[in-house]
Amino acid sequence: MLSRYRALAEQGVLGLNKRNGDYILRFNPRRLFPLVDDKLKTKQLALQAGIAVPQLYGVIQTQYDIRSLPEIVRDHQAFALKPAHGSAGDGIVVISGRSGSRYRTIGGTLLDADFLSHHLSNAINGQFSLGGVPDVVIVEYMVRFSPLFERISYQGVPDIRVIVFRGFPVMTMVRLPTRSSHGKANLHQGAVGAGIDIASGVTLDGVVGTEVVTHHPDTTHAIAGLQIPDWDTILDISARCYELTGLGYIGVDIVLDRDLGPLVLELNARPGLAIQIANRQGLLRRLQICEARADFDASPEQRVDFAKREFQHPVGPLIEPQRIVTAAA
Amino acid sequence: MNNKHLYALSVVLTVVALALFAYKIRVLGFPLTPQEETQVWNVEAAVRFEPGPAAVKATLRIPGLTPGFAILDENFISRGFGLTTRAAPAGREAQWTLREARGPQTLYYRALVYRDESRLAEDTTPPFPSQPVLDEPSRAAMEGLIAEVRRQSADVASFTTELLRHINQGESDPYLSLFLGRGSTPAERAQLATVILAGAQIPARIAHGVSLRSEAGQVHSEQYLEVHDGVQWLYFNPQTLQQGLPRDFLIWWRGDERIADIEGGALIEVTLAVQQNLLDSMLVTERRAEKLGSHSVDFSFFTLPIATQAVYSVLVMIPVGALVIMLLRNFIGVKTFGTFMPVLVALAFRETRLLWGILLFAVIVSLGLLIRFYLERLRLLLVPRLTCVLTVVVLLMAGISVVSQKLDLESGLSIALFPMVILSMTIERMSIVWEERGASEAIQEGVGSLVVAAVAYVIMGMAWLEHLIFVFPELLLLVVVAALLAGRYTGYRLLELRRFKALAPTREAA
Numbered sequence: 001m002l003s004r005y006r007a008l009a010e011q012g013v014l015g016l017n018k019r020n021g022d023y024i025l026r027f028n029p030r031r032l033f034p035l036v037d038d039k040l041k042t043k044q045l046a047l048q049a050g051i052a053v054p055q056l057y058g059v060i061q062t063q064y065d066i067r068s069l070p071e072i073v074r075d076h077q078a079f080a081l082k083p084a085h086g087s088a089g090d091g092i093v094v095i096s097g098r099s100g101s102r103y104r105t106i107g108g109t110l111l112d113a114d115f116l117s118h119h120l121s122n123a124i125n126g127q128f129s130l131g132g133v134p135d136v137v138i139v140e141y142m143v144r145f146s147p148l149f150e151r152i153s154y155q156g157v158p159d160i161r162v163i164v165f166r167g168f169p170v171m172t173m174v175r176l177p178t179r180s181s182h183g184k185a186n187l188h189q190g191a192v193g194a195g196i197d198i199a200s201g202v203t204l205d206g207v208v209g210t211e212v213v214t215h216h217p218d219t220t221h222a223i224a225g226l227q228i229p230d231w232d233t234i235l236d237i238s239a240r241c242y243e244l245t246g247l248g249y250i251g252v253d254i255v256l257d258r259d260l261g262p263l264v265l266e267l268n269a270r271p272g273l274a275i276q277i278a279n280r281q282g283l284l285r286r287l288q289i290c291e292a293r294a295d296f297d298a299s300p301e302q303r304v305d306f307a308k309r310e311f312q313h314p315v316g317p318l319i320e321p322q323r324i325v326t327a328a329a
Numbered sequence: 330m331n332n333k334h335l336y337a338l339s340v341v342l343t344v345v346a347l348a349l350f351a352y353k354i355r356v357l358g359f360p361l362t363p364q365e366e367t368q369v370w371n372v373e374a375a376v377r378f379e380p381g382p383a384a385v386k387a388t389l390r391i392p393g394l395t396p397g398f399a400i401l402d403e404n405f406i407s408r409g410f411g412l413t414t415r416a417a418p419a420g421r422e423a424q425w426t427l428r429e430a431r432g433p434q435t436l437y438y439r440a441l442v443y444r445d446e447s448r449l450a451e452d453t454t455p456p457f458p459s460q461p462v463l464d465e466p467s468r469a470a471m472e473g474l475i476a477e478v479r480r481q482s483a484d485v486a487s488f489t490t491e492l493l494r495h496i497n498q499g500e501s502d503p504y505l506s507l508f509l510g511r512g513s514t515p516a517e518r519a520q521l522a523t524v525i526l527a528g529a530q531i532p533a534r535i536a537h538g539v540s541l542r543s544e545a546g547q548v549h550s551e552q553y554l555e556v557h558d559g560v561q562w563l564y565f566n567p568q569t570l571q572q573g574l575p576r577d578f579l580i581w582w583r584g585d586e587r588i589a590d591i592e593g594g595a596l597i598e599v600t601l602a603v604q605q606n607l608l609d610s611m612l613v614t615e616r617r618a619e620k621l622g623s624h625s626v627d628f629s630f631f632t633l634p635i636a637t638q639a640v641y642s643v644l645v646m647i648p649v650g651a652l653v654i655m656l657l658r659n660f661i662g663v664k665t666f667g668t669f670m671p672v673l674v675a676l677a678f679r680e681t682r683l684l685w686g687i688l689l690f691a692v693i694v695s696l697g698l699l700i701r702f703y704l705e706r707l708r709l710l711l712v713p714r715l716t717c718v719l720t721v722v723v724l725l726m727a728g729i730s731v732v733s734q735k736l737d738l739e740s741g742l743s744i745a746l747f748p749m750v751i752l753s754m755t756i757e758r759m760s761i762v763w764e765e766r767g768a769s770e771a772i773q774e775g776v777g778s779l780v781v782a783a784v785a786y787v788i789m790g791m792a793w794l795e796h797l798i799f800v801f802p803e804l805l806l807l808v809v810v811a812a813l814l815a816g817r818y819t820g821y822r823l824l825e826l827r828r829f830k831a832l833a834p835t836r837e838a839a
């Protein structure tokens with residue numbers, strides 16, 4: 001057990017205690033949390049900064065507003081409903097079309113208007129928000145995901161998670177929905193997580209839970225070796241999300257739209273640690289490299305360059321400058 | 330961030346906690362274990378007398394200077410008599426007075442004494458005694474005896490022993506036949522010894538007392554000879570000649586007087602009785618602290634009313650439960666519903682006992698979940714639904730109580746102490762996790778909460794720990810220290826070692 005502990009430490013694996021104590025507490029001031037916990041605020045900030053996000057159709061704030069849903073989505077066959085304070089994808093309903101008076105979800109289930117308004121009122125009352133506080137529901141553009149991922153995802157929208165440390169993209173992965181995750185890109189529910197080489201934007205092998213998988217469990221296509229399009233844009237957007245909020249340790253969730261390219265879905269001030277398993281690499285090692293060598297006043301472009309240079313997969317252990325000197329002598 | 334500050338604070342808190350703890354144990358003698366009891370003795374003197382026609386005044390010598398023992402409590406039982414206590418040459422005395430009394434009367438004095446080695450004879454050094462007034466032949470005999478004894482002895486102690494040996498030989502001793510008649514009592518002989526010691530310029534007196542044996546019942550007073558050697562009082566058993574005061578000898582009064590005197594009446598008898606008891610050490614400690622003038626007892630839980638004390642004896646254990654949860658969450662990595670929900674469930678387990686507690690918890694939560702899933706289909710709004718679940722939980726609890734009463738299962742009744750609001754929230758939270766993340770995650774977290782609650786219950790239920798924290802609340806500072814240090818623990822959690830096992834290089838690869 002102790003040897004496992006030491007092995008993980010040597011690999012620079014980041015644990016929850018360290019993430020909370022040394023990164024979130026230090027770099028994410030509490031007062032900035034509302035900026036990312038409220039997806040509506042994040043969206044508005046991103047729009048101001050010129051970062052592409054899914055188009056906002058409307059906001060349902062009160063029980064009364066629920067009646068206006070048909071009005072909001074009159075011109076949109078497909079749309080997504082998201083509780084502004086939902087966490088881990090809880091409470092999100094994606095409608096891909098209509099069938100008479102009923103709504104068809106992306107999974108193919110037909111929902112009547114009654115069910116949908118019940119769901120909305122639950123969300124407004126805070127069923128999906130942390131601590132059960134009253135919430136609002138965002139009605140927005142349904143992302144039409146890029147055909148690229150069709151072969152390696154089961155329904156749903158795959159999304160790309162980028163961990164951004166003080167403006168530097170340090171680790172990325174793509175989350176691929178599976179049948180067991182009910183089409184959600186949520187690793188806890190059984191979605192596949194696959195690391196991406198920051199330098200090239202090419203996917204690595206995936207994992208389900210803690211098990212390594214080389215092929216998607218439902219579509220049986222190989223996961224590794226896929227070149228993510230618009231990779232530089234994705235890194236650039238993520239890097240600029242730092243200036244958006246000022247939070248030093250965030251997870252940026254990005255989707256690739258068929259027509260619109262990369263769109264920022266949401267930011268997360270407490271990003272999970274499963275990304276390390278997906279990359280089969282410790283995150284701590286990269287964070288330490290960043291802290292030791294990075295210039296934190298650099299522009300977003302310079303930060304992306306730094307990340308592409310330093311974090312080419314696989315990343316070796318951090319060697320302190322003085323150790324190099326002693327080794328040379 | 331500033332670890333030095335944190336460590337300094339931890340050290341300060343630890344030192345304060347341990348210092349207080351040590352002070353209370355060492356100086357005030359607070360008991361370390363809950364069942365600790367101190368031996369105490371109930372000593373009683375009953376004075377029976379026949380009052381005369383006029384006013385009556387009864388005087389009883391009562392314990393005052395008692396080396397090796399301290400008085401915890403004393404009371405006087407006397408119907409209608411006026412009572413005063415005062416210091417007297419013989420120690421202390423109680424005086425009962427009554428203008429008019431009819432028929433035989435009994436007065437009682439009762440005292441509760443406990444062993445206190447720190448009490449010594451706090452007497453001042455007595456003056457040299459005056460020469461006894463004797464007739465000429467007696468005087469000559471005494472001087473002869475003193476001269477002979479002095480010749481055979483070296484100091485005050487050996488002089489006394491030698492003198493007592495002569496006295497014990499009694500009538501056969503030529504010098505002593507003058508003083509002692511036939512069949513003299515030990516008390517008379519001790520009395521004689523003080524007279525002769527006075528003749529030799531050695532302060533001496535008789536100490537009357539009782540042996541505090543373990544059997545209950547009537548005892549007779551015994552005499553010891555107290556002799557001052559210029560520095561301290563020495564004790565001699567006038568019959569066995571042994572020096573030193575036995576450990577279980579309680580000195581009641583001193584001097585030549587009897588234990589009781591009656592003015593205006595006739596003394597029938599004085600009976601002394603002793604009974605050994607065991608008393609909660611805490612009581613004795615409180616008294617001791619009072620006498621030492623320490624305020625640590627004034628500001629402890631023991632000054633609170635009993636009912637409030639009972640509440641606090643439970644409350645002080647909550648931080649301990651929280652500590653357990655902190656360890657399980659931050660070092661092991663167990664997932665629970667709500668941060669401290671398991672502590673509240675553990676508190677409920679105190680009443681239900683563990684097995685019943687787990688059973689009842691499981692029954693209520695699973696029934697609640699069924700109801701919750703049914704309510705989901707009715708599409709209720711959130712708060713009304715929570716109200717519904719809460720009400721159903723209360724009804725379920727009531728139902729279980731009533732049914733178990735019918736089945737004569739006592740344990741089923743204690744369900745009333747379950748924190749129902751917390752249970753309702755747990756049910757709600759669990760059903761959401763169930764829907765959003767699947768049944769396995771929900772059951773895993775539910776079982777996790779239950780396991781944590783059970784562990785917290787076992788630890789919070791340790792009688793010695795409860796006693797320790799209640800008597801020494803300063804130990805809770807150590808909980809704070811543990812939390813401070815754990816707050817800066819940024820290593821892996823035990824379950825993370827398994828979670829990230831794919832990231833650890835295998836031996837072959839390394």
